[in-house]
Amino acid sequence: MKVFKFGGASVNSIERIKNLGPILQEFKEDQLVVIISAMGKTTNALEKVAEAFFEGNRETALTLFHEIKTNHLAIAQQLMTRGYADCEMQLADFFTEIEWLLHDKPVRDFDYYYDQVVCLGELLSTCILSHFLNEWGIANQWVDVRDLIRTDNNFRDANIDWETSTEKIQGLMKKGIGPSSKILITQGFIGATDDNESSTLGREGSDYTAAIFANIVEAESLTIWKDVAAVMNADPKVFPDAVTIPVLNYTEVIEMAYYGAQVIHPKTIKPLQNKGIPLLVKCFLDSSLAGTQIHNKQIKGLPPIIVLKPKQVLVTMTTTDFSFVGDHHMRELYGLMESMHLKPNLMQTGAISLMISLDDQSEKISKLAQAASGIFDVQIEKGLTLLTIRHYTAATIEQHLAGKTAVLQQQSRETLQFLY
Ligand code: ASP
Ligand code: MG
Secondary structure (H helix, E strand, O other), X not given: OEEEEEOHHHXXXXXXXXXXXXXXXXXXXXXXXXXXXXXXXXXXXXXXXXXXHHOOOHHHHHHHHHHHHHHHHHHHHHHOOOOHHHHHHHHHHHHHHHHHHHHOOOOOOHHHHHHHHHOHHHHHHHHHHHHHHHHOOOOOEEOOHHHOOEEOOOOOOOOEOHHHHHHHHHHHHHHOOOOOOOEEEEEOOEEEOOOOOEEEXXXXXXXXXXXXXXXXXXXXXXXXXXXXXXXXXXXXXXXXXXXXXXXXXXXXXXXXXXXXXXXXXXXXXXXXXHHOOOEXXXXXXXXXXXXXXXXXXXXXXXXXXXXXXXXEEEEEEEEOOOOOOOHHHHHHHHHHHHHOOOOOOEEEEXXXXXXXXXXXXXXXXXXXXXXXXXXXXXXXXEEEEEEEEEOOOHHHHHHHHOOOOXXXXXXXOOEEEEEO
16 A cells, blocks of 8 residues: 655646646556645635634634635536536535634634634545546545544644554554545544544644554555655755755655755654655656655765755853853753743853754744843844755855854764854
8 A cells, every 4th residue: 555645736726636637547556545735825824714713803714714615616616527516515514614613702722723724724625636536537535534533632733642543544444445446535734632623733744644644554655746856955946956866764854854954744754764664755747757765774975965944043041140051051941942842953052151043933032031031141143044964065065154154053974054
């Protein structure tokens, strides 16, 4: 069995949706689990609905929602003839559920409502895709992933209940995907709690859903279909001389994601690595391209990998009484950052000072500065960029650092980091 994941960009137009058919047909001998994201920017649009509702602007929420609804209906109508009526009926049920909710008053916290509203994007896209493909003779079975992926109620960043999810997914697989089809179509990014409330796994979480399925069904591979030829050693929009990387390993991908490369959702790798399942990154615009293969093995001769993380803030903390930075300072600081869900991207300690580079989440940074001001003198510098080069060479250092002044720099055998 193979698991496929198609992201929002692969289903953001009629043309691209139609393009999925031939790709799936290439694999007609295989059993496929196909995980799909919401179309294009639907998730962003639904976020706005949830916000308006929570702020008490019911009319705005309903208007914004109406737009999403008409868009999806229009797409379905353009894609189908025979299958449209059934598809519309299923879509109508999803719409009604949200409209009921929007007519209520919020009494629970924002994250809860966010998930109840935002989960809709994937339900709509998969519903349309499934009906469309069935009409086009690519028989498939649609499932509501909320009946399969069980999570806790940490809304917007829910944690997987592996035991229950495994039981449910394996239960379905035992029955077989379907009597007349080999393709199962379901949603990425969403799940449900013990109380049957919808939950989401964090933005861009569909890759993670695909990895969970791959792990549980012990798939022979997971393929993530993207709009790029393969994983590249740098963002080609910023660095036109970027090259594709044909083979990578899990460790390298985890490192790249950690430093800020937007290749694959960082949580995706572990479930694959644990079962030794290869990850393929392929191009949905041209499936004949080789793409990138990611596996467990050692790889030699990787090109320098360049990652930029903009919008950094450098927080410099100096002990107020000129005492050395000791364990208790560090403990307190880590405690503060953990409680605020702040992750340092780069950190350096000196005798009486500490420097930390963080993503610029202004509100949290001010809170951190305020809380730390009890033990430190705190200074903040904004508008910085963190450049990371893995497998650096003298030439890449020269190319990327020339003319820039570092405010902080760190270098290990494999990795150079440069904050400027
Ligand atoms: N639709 C969700 C998002 O836009 C999940 C995903 O695309 O992976 O964040
Ligand atoms: Mg996406």
